[in-house]
Amino acid sequence: MKExxxxxxFLGLLMVFFYLPILYMIVFSFNGSKSLSKFTxxxxxxxxxMFANKSMIEAIYYTVVIAILATIISTVVxxxxxxxxxxxxxxxxxxxxxxxxxxxMNPEIVTAIGLMLFFTTMKIEKGxxxxxxxxxxxxxxxxxxxxxxxxxxxxxxxxxxxxxxGATPSYxxxxxxxxxxxxxxxxxALIAFTMSFDDFIISYFVSGNGIKNxxxxxxxxxxxxxxxxxxxxxxxxxIITIVLIVVNLMSMKKTKTNKTGQRIGLAVVAACVxxxxxxxxxxxxxxxGDFDPIETYGCDTLNVFNAGEYIGEDxxxxxxxxxxxxxxxxxFASNEEMYTKLLSGESYDVLVPSDYMIExxxxxxxxxxxxxxxxxxxDALSPMVTGLDYDPKNEYSIPYFWGSVGIMYNKNKVxxxxxxxxxxxxxxxxxxKGRIFVYDSERDSFMMALKHLGYSMNTSNLDExxxxxxxxxxxxxxxxxxxxxxxxxxxxxxxxxIAVVYSGDATYIQMENPDMAYYEPLxxxxxxxxxxxxxxxxxxxxxxxxxxDFNLDETIAYENSEYVGYTSxxxxxxxxxxxxxxxxxxxxxxxxxxxxxxIFKYNPKIRKVISELWVKVKAK
Amino acid sequence: MNNYRRLIQPYVLWISIFLVLPxxxxxxxxxxxxxxxxxxFHFTLDNFARFFNDNxxxxxxxxxxxxxxxxTILCIIIGYPAAYFISKMxxxxxxxxxxxxxxxxxxxxxVRTYAWVGILSDxxxxxxxxxxxxxxPLHMIHTEFAIVLGMVxxxxxxxxxxxxxxxxxxxxxxxxxxxxxxxxxxxTFKRIIFPLSLPGVISGITLVFxxxxxxxxxxxxxxxxxxxxxxxxxxxxxxxxxxxxxSAISLIMAVIIMLSMYFTNKLDKERGED
Numbered sequence: 001m002k003e004x005x006x007x008x009x010f011l012g013l014l015m016v017f018f019y020l021p022i023l024y025m026i027v028f029s030f031n032g033s034k035s036l037s038k039f040t041x042x043x044x045x046x047x048x049x050m051f052a053n054k055s056m057i058e059a060i061y062y063t064v065v066i067a068i069l070a071t072i073i074s075t076v077v078x079x080x081x082x083x084x085x086x087x088x089x090x091x092x093x094x095x096x097x098x099x100x101x102x103x104x105m106n107p108e109i110v111t112a113i114g115l116m117l118f119f120t121t122m123k124i125e126k127g128x129x130x131x132x133x134x135x136x137x138x139x140x141x142x143x144x145x146x147x148x149x150x151x152x153x154x155x156x157x158x159x160x161x162x163x164x165x166g167a168t169p170s171y172x173x174x175x176x177x178x179x180x181x182x183x184x185x186x187x188x189a190l191i192a193f194t195m196s197f198d199d200f201i202i203s204y205f206v207s208g209n210g211i212k213n214x215x216x217x218x219x220x221x222x223x224x225x226x227x228x229x230x231x232x233x234x235x236x237x238x239i240i241t242i243v244l245i246v247v248n249l250m251s252m253k254k255t256k257t258n259k260t261g262q263r264i265g266l267a268v269v270a271a272c273v274x275x276x277x278x279x280x281x282x283x284x285x286x287x288x289g290d291f292d293p294i295e296t297y298g299c300d301t302l303n304v305f306n307a308g309e310y311i312g313e314d315x316x317x318x319x320x321x322x323x324x325x326x327x328x329x330x331x332f333a334s335n336e337e338m339y340t341k342l343l344s345g346e347s348y349d350v351l352v353p354s355d356y357m358i359e360x361x362x363x364x365x366x367x368x369x370x371x372x373x374x375x376x377x378x379d380a381l382s383p384m385v386t387g388l389d390y391d392p393k394n395e396y397s398i399p400y401f402w403g404s405v406g407i408m409y410n411k412n413k414v415x416x417x418x419x420x421x422x423x424x425x426x427x428x429x430x431x432x433k434g435r436i437f438v439y440d441s442e443r444d445s446f447m448m449a450l451k452h453l454g455y456s457m458n459t460s461n462l463d464e465x466x467x468x469x470x471x472x473x474x475x476x477x478x479x480x481x482x483x484x485x486x487x488x489x490x491x492x493x494x495x496x497x498i499a500v501v502y503s504g505d506a507t508y509i510q511m512e513n514p515d516m517a518y519y520e521p522l523x524x525x526x527x528x529x530x531x532x533x534x535x536x537x538x539x540x541x542x543x544x545x546x547x548x549d550f551n552l553d554e555t556i557a558y559e560n561s562e563y564v565g566y567t568s569x570x571x572x573x574x575x576x577x578x579x580x581x582x583x584x585x586x587x588x589x590x591x592x593x594x595x596x597x598x599i600f601k602y603n604p605k606i607r608k609v610i611s612e613l614w615v616k617v618k619a620k
Numbered sequence: 621m622n623n624y625r626r627l628i629q630p631y632v633l634w635i636s637i638f639l640v641l642p643x644x645x646x647x648x649x650x651x652x653x654x655x656x657x658x659x660x661f662h663f664t665l666d667n668f669a670r671f672f673n674d675n676x677x678x679x680x681x682x683x684x685x686x687x688x689x690x691x692t693i694l695c696i697i698i699g700y701p702a703a704y705f706i707s708k709m710x711x712x713x714x715x716x717x718x719x720x721x722x723x724x725x726x727x728x729x730x731v732r733t734y735a736w737v738g739i740l741s742d743x744x745x746x747x748x749x750x751x752x753x754x755x756x757p758l759h760m761i762h763t764e765f766a767i768v769l770g771m772v773x774x775x776x777x778x779x780x781x782x783x784x785x786x787x788x789x790x791x792x793x794x795x796x797x798x799x800x801x802x803x804x805x806x807x808t809f810k811r812i813i814f815p816l817s818l819p820g821v822i823s824g825i826t827l828v829f830x831x832x833x834x835x836x837x838x839x840x841x842x843x844x845x846x847x848x849x850x851x852x853x854x855x856x857x858x859x860x861x862x863x864x865x866x867s868a869i870s871l872i873m874a875v876i877i878m879l880s881m882y883f884t885n886k887l888d889k890e891r892g893e894d
Contacts, residue, residue, distance in 0.1 A: 007701075007705040007708075010701060010702070010705065011702060011705055011706070011717065014698070014702055015720060017773070018720070018721065018724050018773075018777075019724070020739060021724075021732050021735035021736055021739060021773070022724060022727060022732070022735070024735045024738060024739055024745060025727075025731060025732070025735045028735075028738065038743070077630075077631065077634070080627045080631075081627065081628055081630075081631035083624050083627055084624055084625060084626065084627030084628030084629075084631065085628050085631075086624075087624045087625045087628075088625055088628050092628070092632070096628065096631070096632060096635065099635050099639050099640060100635065100639075102639050102640075102643065103639065104826075105826070105830070105877075105878065105881060106643075106830075106874055106877075106878075107830055107831070107833060107834030107850075107870075107873060107874060107877060108830075108831060108834055109834040109836065109850055109853055109854070109870065110646065110834070110870045110871075110873070110874045111642070113646065113853065113857055113866065113867065113870055114642025114643055114645060114646050115638070115642050116857075117642060117645040117646060117649060117863070117867070118638075118641055118642040118645055121645060133638065134638075136638075137634075137638040137639060140631075140634075159624075169624065173624070194725060194726065197726070198725065198726070198728060198729055200728075200729060200730060200837070201834075201836075205857070214728050215728055215729070215730055218728060218730040218731060218734070219730060219837065229728075229731055229734075230731070233727050233728060233731045236726065236727060236728075237723075237726075237727060240723060240726050241723070244719060244723070248715075248719075334859060336858070336859040336860070336861070337858045337859060339861065340857070340858050340859070340861045343861065434759075438845075440845050442859075481762045481844035481845065482844055482845025483844060483845065486737065486841075490741070493741070493743045494743065495741060495742045495743055607860075608860055608862065611855070611859060611860040612860070615676075615847060615852065615855055616676045618845050618846075618847045619676045619677075619679060619680050619683075619847040620679055620680075620683060620847075
């Protein structure tokens, strides 16, 4: 009796462990505010937003379609291959079994980069097809793994008997062998579906050109975690629970005919395929009425590649509606990631990189000139962000957002005096041990170290860089936490007292938590500017120009800037926001004209050095 | 009978292209330098020398395997009794618990891991509850504890399902026979049940240890920028764009994992032959 009681308690605790995060997720999907740790009241806004968010609907759609197609194909191929394999010679059998184990026995990340290298080498453009092929590739071995044991138990004379009785091989296969294998096939299909549905690592490396599944979407929502994801997951939980209950009820009544089951199965598959085709058309269909974009711009699809959460909520939808086009909107977490994706053969029409990256793209001749006659709102741009060194005539780039890097601090816990006397050095002040977030950016971390040491952040001097490296290593004594997106939620909740942040994030944080303030150290900092550019291989430059111009439109620029908190490049929007919504928030209007501030320059020699040193700063 | 033999031919072609060729490419990149073009390569061991001559990289590698090992051991310690208790239940509740364990796997791994951030953080759910009782705060997020917890959370179901599968395949009359012959419960477990469930434990180890070594987002979300070997690989492929060095690190990791799996399996076989 005692033992039974103990086992119940144990399993109960285990279930608490398994379901605590899920319960948490469900509760916070109804949260009134954006916070992921403070519940502020019941609301359905994240559900509304989820259905309104096109990239989320697209991600759900691709996840489901890829999972269905990959499951069907890998189950059919895997089953046939297993049958073939069971009749093959021993040498071939061992060889195939060994290779089959590769995706199972190999770390997923290795399979992922292998496939990525393969697609890149073969110059296959990354997107839906590569994603599907990769999913089929890693699903088949699991199907075979679950079908093969059944085959071994199958009497080899069965098929022979059927054929002796006059059945053709394919008839015997369908009527005798396959039904015998059915439980294994179904189990294999289920595993395949689960693997594909939940896959992140492989999808992350092989997908591109705006095709993303739910996992990639979650991962690249890098700036601000969007609670709509919780809403989506809650819906998935509900659907799966219902499906499982129905399946269980059906299997309890598992009496009548197998045929009904087969028919239901077929109907489900047919419905899925139908849904797939319908969804595809619906997603691609345009809603802008009679306007024909092909006639005017030569194309009706635009591929935009931007940083995560770096645009107004409805900007894309409005653009699509106005121009009657479809936008594939993809996200990157850093300039470097964007660059690597470009190198690995993805093509886009509009990119939004930072200053130094634009310089690099220009030097490598990867951009095309923008016809300023088509940018009707060009004159609305602030003189602070036009004509910068890297593109003095704005021939290749049109400014989007700009800002600085600074220190966000809790007014009640950090002494203003420490901040003013120490600048970035406050990160090494033992008084604030364990109270610090450092933004996980190699460039800006080295920037603050170099600035603090009195060097230029664009230095090529390796001694200075090594000194900066040592300085950054010394910060480690203060136990800083290296974060990216979590810094926003973390500072809103007051988890730490000091954080290195971008000015736009600072604005957003202060709107939610008035205890926080923003400080730009007197040692100088990085004044950056992100701009829209058109890659050389864009198939749609005219529409790309229309998109760029659209983002400079006063209303649109206002919505973009107000939603994300970053400083607009449009002068009137900047003025309006600093006088209104973002009043008394100096972070919205970063310092300009200070002689110690700099803009990053492209420096090919230093890039890899800094990147490797930054890994070493973070490693133990 | 041989009618079905040719069914394998297209599949051999498929795996050669999609499973073998990518591996060859990784090896090729790992042993070459210069550019990301296959046509301009020349053979070198530099990438490996660079890795093994650097204490930081070695440290990262050791950390990764240490954390993966801790995760795997915890999964066995928690997963084995769980699987054992479930397998002893009646058919209905047995199936119900297996369902309960599989269900979370359907929710996106990243989303579930994000949820832990909110639960573990300094102002999160657990600390709120603690402070209600006048306790805490307990600092959990951004520690190794959080990373291990995230990994155990994500990979424990694999362990339970594998062990459960091998336990339920076992013939119950063996256990009866053992106790009829006078063996104590513990002895029956030690001599009959555990050895027979070992294959399940071994495949469970594979399914936990592998993803735990190569994971990169769990430590990113819960570890506050902790670098493990998965992050190194991601960094060299995605951020630095040094695919040759990234391939070399992948190859080093894959070889170590395969060796450790080989020895684990061998251990299992030797035991079986005793």
